[in-house]
Amino acid sequence: MANASAANSTGQQASPAPRPIQAGVTLDFATLLGVAGGFILITSAMILGGSLGSFIDIPAMLIVLGGTFMVTSISYTLKEVVRAQSVMLRAIAYRQQQPSDAAMQILSLADVARKQGSVLELQKHMQNLRNTPFLHKAISLVVDGIPADDVARILEREVYATMQRHMKSAGILRRAGEVAPAMGLIGTLIGLVQMLGRLEDPSTIGPAMAVALLTTFYGAVLANMVFTPLASKLERNADVEAQVNQIYAMGTASIGRQENPRRLEVALNSILPPSERVRYFD
Amino acid sequence: MANASAANSTGQQASPAPRPIQAGVTLDFATLLGVAGGFILITSAMILGGSLGSFIDIPAMLIVLGGTFMVTSISYTLKEVVRAQSVMLRAIAYRQQQPSDAAMQILSLADVARKQGSVLELQKHMQNLRNTPFLHKAISLVVDGIPADDVARILEREVYATMQRHMKSAGILRRAGEVAPAMGLIGTLIGLVQMLGRLEDPSTIGPAMAVALLTTFYGAVLANMVFTPLASKLERNADVEAQVNQIYAMGTASIGRQENPRRLEVALNSILPPSERVRYFD
Amino acid sequence: MANASAANSTGQQASPAPRPIQAGVTLDFATLLGVAGGFILITSAMILGGSLGSFIDIPAMLIVLGGTFMVTSISYTLKEVVRAQSVMLRAIAYRQQQPSDAAMQILSLADVARKQGSVLELQKHMQNLRNTPFLHKAISLVVDGIPADDVARILEREVYATMQRHMKSAGILRRAGEVAPAMGLIGTLIGLVQMLGRLEDPSTIGPAMAVALLTTFYGAVLANMVFTPLASKLERNADVEAQVNQIYAMGTASIGRQENPRRLEVALNSILPPSERVRYFD
Amino acid sequence: MANASAANSTGQQASPAPRPIQAGVTLDFATLLGVAGGFILITSAMILGGSLGSFIDIPAMLIVLGGTFMVTSISYTLKEVVRAQSVMLRAIAYRQQQPSDAAMQILSLADVARKQGSVLELQKHMQNLRNTPFLHKAISLVVDGIPADDVARILEREVYATMQRHMKSAGILRRAGEVAPAMGLIGTLIGLVQMLGRLEDPSTIGPAMAVALLTTFYGAVLANMVFTPLASKLERNADVEAQVNQIYAMGTASIGRQENPRRLEVALNSILPPSERVRYFD
Amino acid sequence: MANASAANSTGQQASPAPRPIQAGVTLDFATLLGVAGGFILITSAMILGGSLGSFIDIPAMLIVLGGTFMVTSISYTLKEVVRAQSVMLRAIAYRQQQPSDAAMQILSLADVARKQGSVLELQKHMQNLRNTPFLHKAISLVVDGIPADDVARILEREVYATMQRHMKSAGILRRAGEVAPAMGLIGTLIGLVQMLGRLEDPSTIGPAMAVALLTTFYGAVLANMVFTPLASKLERNADVEAQVNQIYAMGTASIGRQENPRRLEVALNSILPPSERVRYFD
Secondary structure, three states: OOHHHHHHOOOOOOOOOOOOOOOOEOOOOHHHHHHHHHHHHHHHHHHHHOOOHHHHHHHHHHHHHHHHHHHHHHHOOOHHHHHHHHHHHHHOOOOOOOHHHHHHHHHHHHHHHHHHHHHHHHHHHHHHHHHOHHHHHHHHHOOOOOOHHHHHHHHHHHHHHHHHHHHHHHHHHHHHHHHHHHHHHHHHHHHHHHHHHHOOOOHHHHHHHHHHHHHHHHHHHHHHHHHHHHHHHHHHHHHHHHHHHHHHHHHHHHHOOOOOOOHHHHHHHHHHHHOOOOOOOO | HHHHHHOOOOOOOOOOOOOOOOOEEEEOOHHHHHHHHHHHHHHHHHHHHOOHHHHHHHHHHHHHHHHHHHHHHHHHOOHHHHHHHHHHOOOOEEEOHHHHHHHHHHHHHHHHHHHHHHHHHHHHHHHHHHOOOHHHHHHHHHHOOOOHHHHHHHHHHHHHHHHHHHHHHHHHHHHHHHHHHHHHOOOOOOOHHHHHHHOOOOHHHHHHHHHHHHHHHHHHHHHHHHHHHHHHHHHHHHHHHHHHHHHHHHHHHHHHHOHHHHHHHHHHHOOOHHHOOOOOOO | OOHHHHHHHHOOOOOOOOOOOOOOEOOOHHHHHHHHHHHHHHHHHHHHHHHHHOOHHHHHHHHHHHHHHHHHHHOOOHHHHHHHHHHOOOOOOOOOOOOHHHHHOOOOOOOHHHHHOOOOHHHHHHHHHHOOOOHEEEEEEEEOOOOOHHHHHHHHHHHHHHHHHHHHHHHHHHHHHHHHHHHHHHHHHHHHHHHOOOOOHHHHHHHHHHHHHHHHHHHHHHHHHHHHHHHHHHHHHHHHHHHHHHHHHHHHHHOOOOOOHHHHHHHHHOOOHHOOOOOOOO | OOHHHHHHOOOOOOOOOOOOOOOOOEEEEHHHHHHHHHHHHHHHHHOOOOOOOHHHHHHHHHHHHHHHHHHHOOOEEEEHHHHHHHHOOOOOOOOOOOOHHHHHHHHHHHHHHHOOOOHHHHHHHHHHOOOHHHHHHEEEHHHHHOOOHHHHHHHHHHHHHHHHHHHHHHHHHHHHHHHHHHHHHHHHHHHHHHHHHHHHHHHHHHHHHHHHHHHHHHHHHHHHHHHHHHHHHHHHHHHHHHHHHHHHHHHHHHHOOOHHHHHHHHHHHHHOHHHHHOOOOO | OOHHHHHHHHHHHHOOOOOOOOOOOOOOOOHHHHHHHHHHHHHHHHOOOHHHHHHHHHHHHHHHHHHHHHHHHHHHOOHHHHHHHHHHOOOEOOOOOOOOHHHHHHHHHHHHHHOOHHHHHHHHHHHHHHHOOOHHHHHHHHHOOOOHHHHHHHHHHHHHHHHHHHHHHHHHHHHHHHHHHHHHHHHHHHHHHHHHHOOOOOHHHHHHHHHHHHHHHHHHHHHHHHHHHHHHHHHHHHHHHHHHHHHHHHHHHHHHHOOOOHHHHHHHHHHOHHHHHOOOOO
């Protein structure tokens, strides 16, 4: 145990600088591949079975796309609806940390605080935490001398409130995923009523019904291949972010309580998946 | 820290008067645009594909609209059903505060109480709180000398009871959103049974079926473009109001406990979204 | 404060007698109007579009009504199924108190106990509480000298158990509301299979299919216009009763703890809707 | 009060022997009547509208019955699937106690323990509790001298675990109730694809489609008239058993704490329905 | 009691070695039989009613299988999607312990610790626990001298986190089970629109519609006979694993608190089903 800590720091004076996290924005290939691949698949099916043209109908698109936008926006404010556009992008490109990286980082901070014998020492490393605003805030609470229990409560509340907020953003897409098939159904009913009103000419029945079905088709595609999966992805991301912030919160509270960092390592590993468990000491 | 507080108040005597909140009733453009836009879209589709007349059938409207009203009212009392009319208006025009405004207001009250060294000082500012009945009540509890923990419990209970009440109001619309498609289905079944009973004349099949489908159409439009989105909007508004009241409750309890207002600012910011965080001090 | 209490009681000797509550059984017009109105609406639609006769088919009624009764009773005991008949009546005629009346009553009892300085004084008023068995029981627990915390726990448990029991009763109707459309579907499938088996004579297709659809129609009407709305009404009533009992339980515990009744008034008003808040003092 | 206890026991020496409970296995007539009656109803409808023969198709039955068995067993282990057979029987014939009988029994035990002044006295009555293993176990924990709080915690955990286990058993039937209609749909799709492949001979369309619909019919009947109602019955029985065990657990903990049995009576009556409340004393 | 413990260990010196658990990977026959049997059943039905060839359509398979893969992967990361393949295998072959074996093992460890009077004695038996990593970790926490309450909290958190992780894995399959029918519907809509566009030749209607229905068929089979049941099986396995780990956690905490192992036996039996209850002592 003694040599393990020696291997980590060469002395009391030269304390190890916690590595800043490289948290650049990355593209989510699963999202890109999934959406693009899905559309290529069904487009191929359309072309294979005839011409693509019979699947394009501007009024039908307007009813489903426009109607979904209109009806979804009833349940929210204009500000939220506009923000929803950028929310969708966040399912494709975002900055996300690995829970194990977060655990290593907070352990290195805990190690520094322990070795220097004072949480004030962490102030020197705070410029490295600019990339991780939650951790930055957490550490500054400790450095400001707020009691560890209060820090834990404040951070916990923030983790929960952040998660709620992200879930609500995903909720707009999830709502759109419910509205789209409904608008598709409404469009198809309009088409059916119009078609049934002029049944005299049997040759028009087929094409008229094909057009009527298009809104149902658009609604099903939008809901099942775009809105609902993107909402799930956003919820998943919110979940991972909450887990990372949880790790920061646990670690910061432990630093504030001046606990042994080895104890913190055990606690963090109890919530990390086996493949992501960390070994900072020994 | 000292100069920050100096920047805020010019002295112990001239305490800053907390600004009253301008909480006038505002129209909700998202609701108005969404409902109007949605109806314009589907009306255009009806006109484009033929005449609007084939979509208007008074008996079908009576079944769906009247039936939805009747059946929905079974689950409630007459009083609640009548009140539901005004509830729908509250999805269009209402008075709502920003959480950040609420946070600033309660912080200014906490600041006054701190600087004057007595919660009784707040009595002078209570006429400014007439626009925000919840805050007015919360502050009077503190001024009346009720212990901070009791105040917190009373306010918490009121936040919860208010939210429950608003959710129940939204529930009437949500219920109507379930009943409308059911009445549409019942109407369509009536139409189908009548049509199938006199199948001899094939030329009447089309129009008869078109009419039969109209109740399903009305039910789908009412439920998906009116009742359900309005219910969601009401629930969202109840949510925001609960958040605002939560902020008032947290702040009032903090004032009652005579905590440092800076501590309160940190606590409030932990539940506000990043874009709405407040900086009252420095 | 002193004159307020003087306005309420003319002296220590002549303590105010808490008013007994007039809780007679009242008819629920919303339920009656809703069910009757709904049926008048769809009957009109049937007559307008042809003869009522084509909507009456005894075997179809037997399948849906009888089948719903049979299948629903599988999930319960015979005793519960028989009791369900009277449960349905309770959605039409029942005795229900306003939460504000309950609050006034318990406040007057708290006032008596406070002024006389002893909970034993309440024994004199217990004959007035015969109409409200829950309150009667609650007060007798206090009069019997059971500690206030135990009284609170016992009453809380009873409020919860009563609510659960009412919900279970409503559950029978809710279950019937699920079974009815299923029986309708089964009946329609039987009709369709029979019709498809003798497709030779095209003239019989229409009427046969009309009859087949009738079970679906009966199932939809029963479920959506009778069972489900009545279940909702029963659940709503259970909710209001729980709220009333909650008020009695809060008040009784407060009397047992010999708290100031003014404090109780504040606590009760925190859970009452603004329009039902009470002012017993001043 | 004194004479009430005298009426109960003729003296300190001749303590009243708590009556053993007659908990024989009883048939559940609601289940039997419901299943049998439902099947008689739909069979009559089949015969009335033609021959029963057109509703019997062995391959269709194999798909639905066999498929439901196969697919349901994927989600469980072989052992659980085999046990599910006997689980279904438990919805028809089972041993169940009335909550009020359980309350009387535990009250009589509490009375004995109180009068003899020692819980060890209960050891003499334990042979009477063989029919009620949960109560037997509960009393032996107390007799073994385990502290009352530990007894309460152990019994609570067992009540919960037993309920979970019964719910899981009911879950197999509930799962089968979901699988059966899915298998019915799959069977109908197979039939439709086969029928549509040889559309040349119009005279075969009707019968082929009738057969295709049969799997949907079987699936609907199995799910709605057998699996789902039986699952509900099992869940209801688990609920009643949990309530009975809850009563035993409350009573045993009260005996262990050597509380006054009259206090226990009040507590038990607070969770019993009004019609089942017990009066052991006076 | 004394002879019971004598029967268990022949002396203080020769302490009984806790048996290592034979937890090899076993095939889950219920899963194998269920999936294979189900497919044999529907394949038979296809062959009986004509040729198998009319049920095979490569483009339709591509839409449903490929589309389900693509759309499901949108909601996850590429890493998770790849891992999902092996997750499916874990529904067929996995290593699982019986709760009763786990209870016996932890009881034998508790017995050793009790008899030797020190938890450090357990270090000698830790090589036997390699097969059960959770137990191994739990015991090493105790041996490392971490206080029993902390051990309980750490293990509880790990049980919960592990369960959450397994549920999330099952969630991928559950999501695929929702996506597959949606892709089936989209494929059928494409086929219908194409067919309706060229209605001139009536002889092509049947086969074209048969092909259109195939995607719905594939979607129903994949969702109901593969994805959803496998997801249920994985959730069930996660449940059993959590129960086993719960037993280890309870036992380890009890060892850490140096409680009497007989007390632990009673506690463990309160959560085990009656058929799995253990008797380690006497």
